Amino acid sequence: METTSEQVGAVGGNGPSLTREQFLTAYHDMLLIRRFEEKAGQLYGMGLIGGFCHLYIGQEAVVVGIQMCLKDGDKLITSYRDHGQMLVAGMTPRGVMAELTGRATGYSHGKGGSMHMFSREKNFYGGHGIVGAQVALGIGLAFANKYRGTDEVSVAYFGDGAAGQGQVYESFNLAALHKLPCIFVIENNKYGMGTAIERASASHNLYKNGEPWGIPGVQVDGMDVAAVHAAAAQAVAHCRAGKGPYILEMMTYRYRGHSMSDPAKYRTREEVDLVRKTRDPIEHVKHILLDAGVEEATLKAMEAEIKAVVNDSAEFAQTSPEPDPSELYTDVVLEA
Amino acid sequence: MATKILMPALSPTMTEGKIARWLKKEGDTITTGDVLAEIETDKATMEIEAIEDGILGRVLINEGVEGVAVNTPIAIVVEDGEAVPETDTVSDAPTTSAPAPAAASTASPATAPATPLSPTEPEQDWGETREITVREALRDAMAAELRRDEDVFLLGEEVAEYQGAYKISQGLLQEFGEKRVLDMPITEHGFTGMAVGAALTGLKPVVEFMTMNFAMQAIDHIINSAAKTLYMSGGQMGCPIVFRGPNGAAARVGAQHSQCYASWYGHVPGLKVVAPWSAADAKGLLRAAIRDPNPVIVLENEILYGQKFPCPIDEDFILPIGKAKIERAGTDVTIVAFSIAVGTALDAAAELAKQGIEAEVINLRSIRPLDTATIVNSVKKTSRLVTVEEGWPFAGIGSEVAMQVIEHAFDWLDAPPVRVAGEDVPMPFAANLEKLALPQSEHVVKAVRSLI
Numbered sequence: 001m002e003t004t005s006e007q008v009g010a011v012g013g014n015g016p017s018l019t020r021e022q023f024l025t026a027y028h029d030m031l032l033i034r035r036f037e038e039k040a041g042q043l044y045g046m047g048l049i050g051g052f053c054h055l056y057i058g059q060e061a062v063v064v065g066i067q068m069c070l071k072d073g074d075k076l077i078t079s080y081r082d083h084g085q086m087l088v089a090g091m092t093p094r095g096v097m098a099e100l101t102g103r104a105t106g107y108s109h110g111k112g113g114s115m116h117m118f119s120r121e122k123n124f125y126g127g128h129g130i131v132g133a134q135v136a137l138g139i140g141l142a143f144a145n146k147y148r149g150t151d152e153v154s155v156a157y158f159g160d161g162a163a164g165q166g167q168v169y170e171s172f173n174l175a176a177l178h179k180l181p182c183i184f185v186i187e188n189n190k191y192g193m194g195t196a197i198e199r200a201s202a203s204h205n206l207y208k209n210g211e212p213w214g215i216p217g218v219q220v221d222g223m224d225v226a227a228v229h230a231a232a233a234q235a236v237a238h239c240r241a242g243k244g245p246y247i248l249e250m251m252t253y254r255y256r257g258h259s260m261s262d263p264a265k266y267r268t269r270e271e272v273d274l275v276r277k278t279r280d281p282i283e284h285v286k287h288i289l290l291d292a293g294v295e296e297a298t299l300k301a302m303e304a305e306i307k308a309v310v311n312d313s314a315e316f317a318q319t320s321p322e323p324d325p326s327e328l329y330t331d332v333v334l335e336a
Numbered sequence: 337m338a339t340k341i342l343m344p345a346l347s348p349t350m351t352e353g354k355i356a357r358w359l360k361k362e363g364d365t366i367t368t369g370d371v372l373a374e375i376e377t378d379k380a381t382m383e384i385e386a387i388e389d390g391i392l393g394r395v396l397i398n399e400g401v402e403g404v405a406v407n408t409p410i411a412i413v414v415e416d417g418e419a420v421p422e423t424d425t426v427s428d429a430p431t432t433s434a435p436a437p438a439a440a441s442t443a444s445p446a447t448a449p450a451t452p453l454s455p456t457e458p459e460q461d462w463g464e465t466r467e468i469t470v471r472e473a474l475r476d477a478m479a480a481e482l483r484r485d486e487d488v489f490l491l492g493e494e495v496a497e498y499q500g501a502y503k504i505s506q507g508l509l510q511e512f513g514e515k516r517v518l519d520m521p522i523t524e525h526g527f528t529g530m531a532v533g534a535a536l537t538g539l540k541p542v543v544e545f546m547t548m549n550f551a552m553q554a555i556d557h558i559i560n561s562a563a564k565t566l567y568m569s570g571g572q573m574g575c576p577i578v579f580r581g582p583n584g585a586a587a588r589v590g591a592q593h594s595q596c597y598a599s600w601y602g603h604v605p606g607l608k609v610v611a612p613w614s615a616a617d618a619k620g621l622l623r624a625a626i627r628d629p630n631p632v633i634v635l636e637n638e639i640l641y642g643q644k645f646p647c648p649i650d651e652d653f654i655l656p657i658g659k660a661k662i663e664r665a666g667t668d669v670t671i672v673a674f675s676i677a678v679g680t681a682l683d684a685a686a687e688l689a690k691q692g693i694e695a696e697v698i699n700l701r702s703i704r705p706l707d708t709a710t711i712v713n714s715v716k717k718t719s720r721l722v723t724v725e726e727g728w729p730f731a732g733i734g735s736e737v738a739m740q741v742i743e744h745a746f747d748w749l750d751a752p753p754v755r756v757a758g759e760d761v762p763m764p765f766a767a768n769l770e771k772l773a774l775p776q777s778e779h780v781v782k783a784v785r786s787l788i
Contacts, residue, residue: 038387045344045384047406052348075537108570118569125536126569130560136526137561140533147489147515147539170526177521255369261347263380269371276369325446331571332605334629336657 030060056084061281065228078157080115093313103320132165142182161192176213181239207249222250393420462648473615477622492544528554545581563606580634594763596727613678615645620655660707666696684780729757
């Protein structure tokens with residue numbers, strides 16, 4: 001059985017490249033996530049978003065690089081840190097932000113919140129609050145692809161924290177046993193809430209965790225969108241060809257706390273600043289674009305457009321009505 | 337343009353906090369990401385970061401001040417070269433102040449859908465019957481639905497090549513092939529999650545648990561993933577799935593293999609729960625469960641598997657979920673039971689008849705939704721209620737049935753309802769102790785006699 005585990009795109013290294021157009025798209029999508037999340041953080045601070053809110057800032061290259069390799073019909077599922085996935089899946093910033101503020105115009109009519117959004121239309125299957133649950137559900141999405149005889153793939157995102165859950169390994173086994181077209185994306189941002197990976201996992205190379213089942217895995221510089229794209233392209237091709245599951249360990253970093261109420265005292269300010277200054281996925285692409293001769297004005301215009309979209313989503317999310325009280329009792333069961 | 341920095345909410349419950357320390361002072365240049373201040377909440381000390389570039393124009397609340405309410409302006413940020421304006425002329429950062437949501441929340445509270453109590457329609461007559469076992473009924477139900485709908489498939493431990501640990505799936509692999517009848521490794525958490533994921537895409541899995549006890553390994557997916565997703569998705573993503581397997585005590589299998597889950601699953605909105613007694617119940621309810629667009633728990637009983645009952649031979653035979661069946665009409669007491677306890681109740685009713693007491697026996701068939709109308713209408717006739725179940729008494733199905741009766745027919749009751757249930761102990765192994773732990777027909781007779 002094929003078993004290859006390797007490292008791709010060393011940190012700060014020169015991963016395989018993208019075209020100028022692809023870099024522009026990546027820059028746009030990553031910046032949209034960054035600005036959207038900053039705005040969500042602001043609205044949270046104003047008390048307009050309640051409960052839990054887990055921001056994706058710092059990890060943008062992961063979802064953007066992978067999404068560039070997918071096609072319509074491919075299915076996505078992730079944890080509660082889900083805003084970035086939804087935006088790249090094509091869900092509207094308005095609908096996502098309005099769900100964050102718990103309004104009727106949100107994707108779940110205000111009944112899901114930050115952690116629980118879905119889009120049948122965009123094949124986004126949530127938004128799950130139980131750590132690791134999305135992995136078993138994710139192989140179910142892949143099972144459905146195979147059952148229906150399509151070449152669609154499923155992408156199940158989870159963090160380094162979730163990688164310790166038993167059901168992840170049950171899922172590895174089932175996916176390998178049934179050759180399910182599932183890409184397991186481990187977003188290793190180094191901390192499962194406040195516990196550093198070294199303190200949580202005796203396995204320090206999560207991309208190798210599928211080896212007992214013969215699942216190929218690669219470790220990727222998740223701050224480098226081109227490296228992410230290259231690795232994802234390989235994984236997608238493997239799955240589409242019916243060769244079974246694939247593991248991508250994305251070495252990434254979240255700039256903010258685990259959730260809004262996390263003071264992040266388990267790491268130093270200097271550590272965060274160093275990543276921000278030396279490995280930021282958006283600044284990295286910006287430099288590539290400027291070096292490639294893209295006008296600064298072009299990027300400024302893109303930034304202005306994104307700012308307007310995000311502000312519009314925030315305005316929409318604040319002015320939309322709360323769900324009607326009658327919504328309390330709808331969507332509990334479907335009529336048989 | 338000058339903007340105010342507001343006291344942020346830094347946790348789901350924070351309403352006020354203390355400015356522990358300013359890390360920037362008036363006149364300092366600030367760039368996005370700089371830590372401006374430390375805020376002490378009831379839980380932790382948090383840093384607040386600048387969200388735009390500028391100059392800290394004025395500190396409005398000095399460090400050390402406690403009890404600063406969320407959304408109170410604490411500083412003004414200006415652009416380079418801009419004069420610091422008066423506080424009240426500055427808009428709140430980062431957007432204009434949030435308008436109150438156009439909430440209907442002050443309107444009259446929503447009312448829950450009322451329990452329908454009008455008399456239910458008589459059960460459809462399905463004509464000719466044939467004696468079959470519950471085991472055959474369950475197999476026939478699955479075979480019929482597998483034939484009817486390509487999206488239906490069966491998975492579980494030993495369901496395919498072994499033909500079912502309890503031989504429920506006998507012959508299904510041979511007829512439908514390995515694509516649609518799948519053996520699973522002993523990995524309930526994983527394969528249940530996989531089945532739920534497949535169901536979210538619209539496929540219709542039937543998950544067999546070798547016993548419902550093992551479903552506890554997977555209960556997170558049954559409740560958090562299957563039952564709640566429709567609601568959490570605002571109605572976008574239903575989960576048409578069946579979880580089935582033997583429930584409750586078998587015979588001498590000990591504490592970990594002898595537990596009734598009716599109360600556990602009956603508690604959960606988003607699930608339907610059925611508990612067949614007869615072969616007709618088993619066939620009709622399982623077919624309905626497979627066709628239902630919601631997650632349905634089918635609580636079977638190992639001891640009933642081999643018992644024969646008349647079952648309609650009509651190929652279209654199906655039963656509605658949510659309707660109880662009056663198995664025996666009577667005037668003096670209503671006995672409500674489900675699953676194997678229906679037999680216990682009928683035995684008791686036969687004994688009571690010899691003593692001149694006519695008991696009405698209701699077979700619930702469905703735990704959730706509960707057919708409150710049939711129960712209440714019966715109690716209005718008999719004025720007495722006894723419930724029978726194998727599960728534990730505390731917060732059991734009998735408790736819920738009694739409470740429904742108290743709410744809807746209190747004035748008709750001539751005596752307090754009585755629960756006959758399994759004893760409040762883990763199931764013992766010894767034959768005599770196990771018998772003592774389970775409700776017997778003489779317990780039911782005694783309970784009824786205590787009311788009359």
